[in-house]
Structures are given as structure tokens and as C-alpha cells.
Amino acid sequence: MTMSGIYAAQAAEPSADAKFYRTPGEAKAAWRKAEAQAALNDDGRWGGAASPLGEGGAIARLKDIANIQGVRDNQLVGYGLVIGLNGTGDSLRSAPFTEQSLRAMLDNLGISPPAGTSRVKNVAAVIVTANLPPFAGRGSRIDITVSSLGDATSLAGGTLVMTPLAAADGQTYAVAQGNMVVSGFVASGQAETLTQGVPTSGRIPNGALVEKEVTGNFGQEELVVELREPDFTTAVRITDTINAFAKRRYNQAVAKERDSKSIRLRKPKNISATRFLAEIEGLPVVTDEVARVVVDERTGTVVIGEKVRISRVAISHGSLSVRVTETPTIVQPEPFSDGVTAVEPNTSIDATQSSKLGILGGTDLESLVKGLNQIGVKPQGIIAILQGIKTAGALHAELVVQ
DSSP, rough: OOOOHHHHHHHHOOOHHHHOOOHHHHHHHHHHHHSSSOOOOOOSSSOOOOOOOOOOEEEEHHHEEEEEETTOEEEEEEEEEEEEOOOSSOOOTTTHHHHHHHHHHHHTTTTOOTOOOOOOEEEEEEEEEEOOOOEEEEEEEEEEEEEESSSSSSOOOEEEEEEEEEOOOOOOEEEEEEBBBBOOOOEEEEEEEESSSOTTTTEEEEEEEOOOOOOOOOSSEEEEEEEEEEHHHHHHHHHHHHHHHHHOOOOOOOOEEOOEEEEEEEOTSSSSSSHHHHHHTTTTEEEOOOEEEEEETTEEEEEOOOOOEEEEEEEEEEEEEEEEOOOOOOEEOOOOOOOOOEEEEEEEEEEEEEEEEEEEESSSSHHHHHHHHTTTTOHHHHHHHHHHHHHTEEEEEEEEEO
């Protein structure tokens, strides 16, 4: 799909004999057919006129670059006990909270052991975390992650006892229980210990049962689409693309850009919010992004965006190498003398410095990469060069140093 075709469809008005299409396929077919028609200005009351935008970046589906406001996960956390460990649990002297939790659990079961008498090492205190997905109803199951809180060496083979999981509001939304799945292990002997992975953390697939639903405002007359990467140009393009499709499908514009991150959607009548979003989330959108260079000085990683441009500059990159060589000489005393064997030091220091001068300037990403490769520097040198170009004002992009 060409850029001119997309914007022609975005600005086209519905004809006088326009009808309500029964399926999204019919609406999309009419939408593609309208790409060849002449562009007309909108009335601007809701959808707004198509913007004369320049060349964009990659074409992506709406569902891949945006979310619906309010449709999100909720984090849950809980404290519990893992039992049945093969001597790899907490030492109760070092982790007194484990003993307190064990006694409290036994008290709830009608058993009251005396304090300080238990010395078992098959129990471990853990923190249980989970993400409650949107629209999860009562009775559905979710995955949980279990992590050791004390000095247990492994959670392999353990069983998590019933643990309530609460959200930030303090209310319990799920209850976790089940057998642990631990990928790491520990093998030890008298002279060597082998550890692979993380044996003190594991997962329980479908280990939590949802007991309470999270209420939301989904399904109202107005919905809000939020971009994962805020950008004014992309927000306007999304608005125009949705309106171009909606005019063929519903005979009205339904989108209005609000800022660089969000677009308001007005749900048409006689259609559910779920079906409405399903019909527009597959629309292709020409994305745009900010010119950005990301460098990681610890690993020497350099990531250069497609929109990065560098003015023509001359760069001199030199390296200094110093080599120190020690060649000691052993001096022997004369025979039958009172002298002793001595070592006479002999040090040789050589210093070499190389420098390369190159002209760098890129109107596109390919030219920029070729110029950096011709200079012949390592990633650490490229990082220093990019920082110097930014200081000189020739790097027309945002430089992010991690």
C-alpha cells in the first residue's frame, strides 16, 4: 500500500449513496477502492482534515503499536511457605520469620507446637508474585512466580501452601497453591559445588485461582487508544487511518487525536466495543519515530535509528599503545669471591601512536554506517566519536547513553 493511496483514502468523503457495510471485509474492500478517488477536505468537526505528512517509517498494525486505556494487567503479591523440601529449606535460626510463619500455619490447623523446638530444614519462606490479566473472571487460573525469602538453597520438589495474593489496594484477588517447577539445580560434594540456573526461584503454571474480578470502564461510548511510543505524527496518522475506514464502514468519523500519546474513539451505535476494536485493530498505520542513537558503554553496543543524520564533519581518531618489556639480567660473582648472585633489571618501553583522519557525513543510515566502518574503529571508539559529534552539534539526533 502506497503512502499516496493511504492519504487519499483518509481524506475521501463518503458518496451520497454510501451504505452501512455488513462485514469488515466489505468495508475494507470499499476503502481500498476509494484510494484512487480524488481527495476532499473533511468538515473538521470530529475527524479533522488529512495532514500533508512526509515519508514515514515502517507499516505496522494498530494493535502492535498501541493499547486501549484501562485494558491492562494488575500486579499481585503474597507471602507464603513452601514445604516438602529435601533438606534445602531455611535454617530456622537464621530465618526466624520462617519459624513464626510455620507456627502460625500450624495454629490455624489446630496444632500448637512450643516455640523454638522445630529444627526442620524442609520449609522455606517465599514471596509469590503474579500478573492478573485484564478481564480475568472468577475461577480462571493464572501463572505465578515463587522466590525464596530466606537462606534456602533450593526450592526443587517443594509444594506451595495456600497463599492469598493481594493487589496494591490490599484486597485479595487470587489464591495460589501447587507444586513447584524449578529449572535450576545444585550439586555439591566435599571439594566442589555446581550450581546451574537459579534453584531458589520457580514457577507454578496455572498455580493461582482468581477469586475476585477487577472492575473497569471498558465498553463505554468513548474509548482511548494509547501509543506505546508517543509521537504526534503517528497519532495523527492513526486518527486519519481509522476515520478513512470508519467512513466506509459506519458512515461517520470516529477518531480524534488528543495528544502525542492518545486518540479518542467514539464507538458507533448498534455495535459492541469488542467488535468495534476487533475491526480497527488490524488497520495498517505508517509509523514515525524520533531520531535516536543509543550507546551502552559497558558492552560496547551502538544502536543507530533510521532517522539519524550527521552533518559533514572531519574526524581524527588516534590510539596510543605503550609496551613495557622487562628483560632482567643475572650477574654472577667471580669464582672464590665473597660476592653473591644478583639480578640486574633491564626495562624497555616503546610507545606507538596511530591516527586516522576521515570525513563523515550521512544523509541516510547506510551512508552513516559505511563512513563509520571506513574509519576502522572498534565499538568503544565509535561511542567516543558519536559523543564528540554530538558535542560539535553535527549529530541531528537524540543521544542516549546507558
